[in-house]
Amino acid sequence: MRRRAVDPRRPSRRRFVGWIWFLLVVSAVGGLTLVAVRRHQVEKLEPPFREVNATEITAQYQDFNLTDELLSSTSFARQLADQMTLAKAYLVIAKEHHNLKFAWDLSSQIRNSQRLLAQAAVRGKPVTQDEAGPMITSLSQLIYKAQDIHYDLATAITTLKVHAQAMEDRLTAAMVQSAEFGRLAAQGLPRSIHCLTIKLTEDWFGDPKLQKLEEDQKNSPRLVDNSLYHFCIFSDNVLAASVVVNSTVSNADHPRQLVFHVVTSPVSFRAMKAWFLTSSFGGSTVEVLSTEEFPWLRKLRRDMDMASLLSHLRFYLPEIAPSLEKVVFLEDDVVVQKDLTALFILDLHGNVNGAVETCLEAFHRYHKYVNFSSPIISSEFDPEACGWAFGMNVFDLMAWKKADLTARYHHWLRQNSGGYLWTGGGTLPPGLLTFYGSTEPLDRRWHVLGLGFDPEIDGRLIETAAVIHFNGNMKPWLGSAITRYLPLWERYVNHTRLHLHGC
Numbered sequence: 077m078r079r080r081a082v083d084p085r086r087p088s089r090r091r092f093v094g095w096i097w098f099l100l101v102v103s104a105v106g107g108l109t110l111v112a113v114r115r116h117q118v119e120k121l122e123p124p125f126r127e128v129n130a131t132e133i134t135a136q137y138q139d140f141n142l143t144d145e146l147l148s149s150t151s152f153a154r155q156l157a158d159q160m161t162l163a164k165a166y167l168v169i170a171k172e173h174h175n176l177k178f179a180w181d182l183s184s185q186i187r188n189s190q191r192l193l194a195q196a197a198v199r200g201k202p203v204t205q206d207e208a209g210p211m212i213t214s215l216s217q218l219i220y221k222a223q224d225i226h227y228d229l230a231t232a233i234t235t236l237k238v239h240a241q242a243m244e245d246r247l248t249a250a251m252v253q254s255a256e257f258g259r260l261a262a263q264g265l266p267r268s269i270h271c272l273t274i275k276l277t278e279d280w281f282g283d284p285k286l287q288k289l290e291e292d293q294k295n296s297p298r299l300v301d302n303s304l305y306h307f308c309i310f311s312d313n314v315l316a317a318s319v320v321v322n323s324t325v326s327n328a329d330h331p332r333q334l335v336f337h338v339v340t341s342p343v344s345f346r347a348m349k350a351w352f353l354t355s356s357f358g359g360s361t362v363e364v365l366s367t368e369e370f371p372w373l374r375k376l377r378r379d380m381d382m383a384s385l386l387s388h389l390r391f392y393l394p395e396i397a398p399s400l401e402k403v404v405f406l407e408d409d410v411v412v413q414k415d416l417t418a419l420f421i422l423d424l425h426g427n428v429n430g431a432v433e434t435c436l437e438a439f440h441r442y443h444k445y446v447n448f449s450s451p452i453i454s455s456e457f458d459p460e461a462c463g464w465a466f467g468m469n470v471f472d473l474m475a476w477k478k479a480d481l482t483a484r485y486h487h488w489l490r491q492n493s494g495g496y497l498w499t500g501g502g503t504l505p506p507g508l509l510t511f512y513g514s515t516e517p518l519d520r521r522w523h524v525l526g527l528g529f530d531p532e533i534d535g536r537l538i539e540t541a542a543v544i545h546f547n548g549n550m551k552p553w554l555g556s557a558i559t560r561y562l563p564l565w566e567r568y569v570n571h572t573r574l575h576l577h578g579c
């Protein structure tokens with residue numbers, strides 16, 4: 077009797093388990109559908125970003141003479157125009173998705189901004205901060221909302237992750253990495269970082285003291301002092317950049333001797349400035365620049381979207397820091413764990429780029445990255461040459477300029493205009509070609525890779541690493557990170573500060 081009483085429950089439990097699997101599969105399919113939708117959106121999103129430029133905006137106001145103001149990277153008119161560009165892009169998307177209410181909100185805000193620019197032109201006086209501030213804030217909020225809708229892929233992944241929590245990290249890893257799924261998510265920023273960016277932008281406009289502070293710092297002799305240690309970071313992720321700077325400073329013997337040069341997108345520019353001006357990083361200096369400040373970038377700005385542009389900035393280090401002799405380049409998905417100043421006195425043996433090699437046990441040789449069927453490649457490169465990694469590199473800018481490697485980079489970009497030498501917009505293939513024969517291999521403990529995809533890295537290797545790198549799709553700021561590695565990044569985030577901003 078007893079046995080019989082137990083038995084009937086079994087099938088129902090099995091049915092329950094079956095339901096869980098069913099839900100998992102349904103959510104996975106849903107996620108993939110979202111990917112498809114999102115990809116569709118991305119395709120539609122790109123042209124408006126690329127097409128609209130300052131000249132075109134100016135052309136719309138030909139009746140008024142705003143040319144000068146719109147071309148100045150610091151004017152409020154320009155900042156407003158930047159926001160309008162973004163807002164217009166989202167307006168197109170909103171209309172396509174029949175989100176008419178939102179489209180109406182966007183277009184009325186765009187009209188308000190246009191009116192302000194027109195008024196300024198008529199009265200012949202520049203747009204002031206008081207006028208532009210509130211308008212930029214409301215545009216930012218709309219853009220944030222748009223991105224919020226646009227980025228719901230990240231939400232889908234988080235949901236999946238919750239469903240999958242019972243599984244091993246490795247399984248989660250496989251899911252998140254599967255095909256396009258993770259790659260697309262990794263390109264987006266989560267909602268909390270967008271929120272932080274908006275809040276910080278508001279801080280910037282609301283606090284004249286910040287702007288004064290910024291003015292004072294702009295001409296600091298420390299920025300060009302070659303007796304100090306200079307680091308370059310290119311990112312539009314405030315939190316990630318902050319972790320890179322904070323971890324570098326926290327592990328430095330003499331933080332006051334460090335200078336950081338952060339280059340970011342025009343949209344994140346003011347947020348980034350507000351963040352670094354109001355945090356103390358052990359007396360180090362942090363300079364924040366916008367891609368807009370480099371006139372020579374104009375051609376690239378036309379050809380690439382912002383994310384690619386920021387990642388390709390590494391090929392312009394001598395242009396970005398013309399008076400510096402040596403810099404350490406850090407990607408925004410690294411965490412520094414040791415004092416890095418020894419890198420600056422390391423003998424590069426006349427080479428330009430100090431990097432860790434990646435062909436040690438794996439097979440990351442040149443033939444994996446570029447097309448050796450092409451005679452242009454096979455006549456110049458050794459297919460078995462060892463690959464190396466970007467992420468933490470020391471660059472001798474004097475040797476770089478002497479060898480004119482930026483020209484070599486342009487040469488290889490031109491050669492690949494048909495996409496036959498390598499595919500994709502990544503920086504590694506052109507990097508391997510540009511720095512071929514001028515790369516000095518570093519001890520691998522300087523830079524340990526794989527924390528964004530490999531759950532089985534040796535713990536001692538991570539512990540002794542000077543720099544750890546979350547390359548791969550599972551970024552620590554996405555909520556999809558490998559649990560084991562997350563604390564290594566999180567410990568450099570001041571959560572009190574984040575909560576202060578309500579994000």
Ligand SMILES: *[C@@H]1O[C@H](CO)[C@@H](O)[C@H](O)[C@H]1NC(C)=O
Pocket residue numbers: 129130131132374378
């Ligand atoms: C902006 O667009 C116009 C028209 O499409 C083009 O002629 C001009 O070269 C572009 N300017 C920049 C700076 O990209």
Ligand SMILES: *[C@@H]1O[C@H](CO)[C@@H](O)[C@H](O)[C@H]1NC(C)=O
Pocket residue numbers: 141142143144
């Ligand atoms: C706009 O004003 C500047 C001087 O501020 C002048 O040099 C320029 O020619 C004017 N442009 C037009 C289109 O009137």
Ligand SMILES: *[C@@H]1O[C@H](CO)[C@@H](O)[C@H](O)[C@H]1NC(C)=O
Pocket residue numbers: 447448449450451495496497
């Ligand atoms: C590699 O180069 C050869 C010769 O230029 C070309 O025919 C081939 O299409 C290229 N392969 C790819 C994948 O682009």
Ligand SMILES: *[C@@H]1O[C@H](CO)[C@@H](O)[C@H](O)[C@H]1NC(C)=O
Pocket residue numbers: 318322323326355356567568569570571573
């Ligand atoms: C920097 O990292 C330290 C831990 O070393 C942490 O206590 C601090 O809050 C961080 N600061 C910021 C601004 O995130």
Ligand SMILES: *[C@@H]1O[C@H](CO)[C@@H](O)[C@H](O)[C@H]1NC(C)=O
Pocket residue numbers: 570571572573576
């Ligand atoms: C974290 O941020 C808060 C607010 O800005 C600040 O008061 C506190 O000192 C910071 N903590 C650390 C450890 O840096």
